[in-house]
Amino acid sequence: MSHRPVVRISCTINGVAREFKAPPMRRLIDVLRDDLGLMGTKEGCGEGECGACSILLGGEPVNSCLVPAIQAQGADITTIEGIGSPGLRHAVQQAFLDHGSAQCGICTPGMVITAAWMVEKKLPADEVARTLAGNLCRCTGYSAIIEAVQAAIVAAQGSRG
Ligand code: FES
Ligand code: FES
Numbered sequence: 447m448s449h450r451p452v453v454r455i456s457c458t459i460n461g462v463a464r465e466f467k468a469p470p471m472r473r474l475i476d477v478l479r480d481d482l483g484l485m486g487t488k489e490g491c492g493e494g495e496c497g498a499c500s501i502l503l504g505g506e507p508v509n510s511c512l513v514p515a516i517q518a519q520g521a522d523i524t525t526i527e528g529i530g531s532p533g534l535r536h537a538v539q540q541a542f543l544d545h546g547s548a549q550c551g552i553c554t555p556g557m558v559i560t561a562a563w564m565v566e567k568k569l570p571a572d573e574v575a576r577t578l579a580g581n582l583c584r585c586t587g588y589s590a591i592i593e594a595v596q597a598a599i600v601a602a603q604g605s606r607g
Contacts, residue, residue: 457518459484460528470516475499477515478525486526486555490582497581500556501525507560509580526555529562537601538562541594549585557581561595568603571596 450469457464459482468477478484478501487510490498494512501510502524503517530536538561541547548554560581561574569577574595575588583591 453516453519455515455519457521457523459523460525466515468515470514472515473511474501474503474513474515474518475510477518478510484525484527488552488555490552490556495582496553497556497560498553500559500581502559502563505563507563524559526559529558536562537598538565538595541598541601542591545590545594545597547586547590547594553581553583553585557583557591557595561598564595565598565602569599571599574599 452467453470454465454467459478464482466477466481468481475487475489478487479489487501488498489511490496492499492511494509497509499510500507502508502522503510503513504521505524530539535543536558538558542554542558547557557578560578564574564577574592578588578592578595
């Protein structure tokens with residue numbers, strides 16, 4: 447019988463204090479999806495190549511398929527469930543709707559997480575394509591995504607005066 451050590455991990459997810467037990471090296475994406483029921487984070491490659499599993503860890507985008515659970519200890523985590531709400535979409539989510547930027551949807555949560563981070567960091571619109579290079583999409587050809595993120599950045603900068 448195998449006996450894998452389990453640790454208790456405390457963190458904040460989408461603004462809510464959470465505590466869970468997991469083997470320290472369990473993938474954070476598995477904790478989020480399978481243990482905590484946050485199914486919005488998607489798995490594409492599982493190898494750190496596609497960005498589908500992007501979350502914010504300590505305010506920075508990471509591939510949650512590469513992050514061991516222990517790195518969540520004490521961390522502030524944002525998943526796609528923490529971006530906007532059905533009644534009040536984030537500017538990036540609205541822009542994705544307006545530009546028809548989602549097709550199969552596998553890449554969309556990771557794209558939106560990364561794009562929301564860009565808006566937050568006030569990145570210039572002309573850096574969108576380069577910054578999204580780690581988020582792969584098999585469906586859209588990227589232009590509808592890039593246009594949406596640029597529109598969200600411009601809108602956010604306009605609303606900030
Ligand atoms: S599923 Fe994590 S980078 Fe592809
Ligand atoms: S919409 Fe299908 S992978 Fe991007």
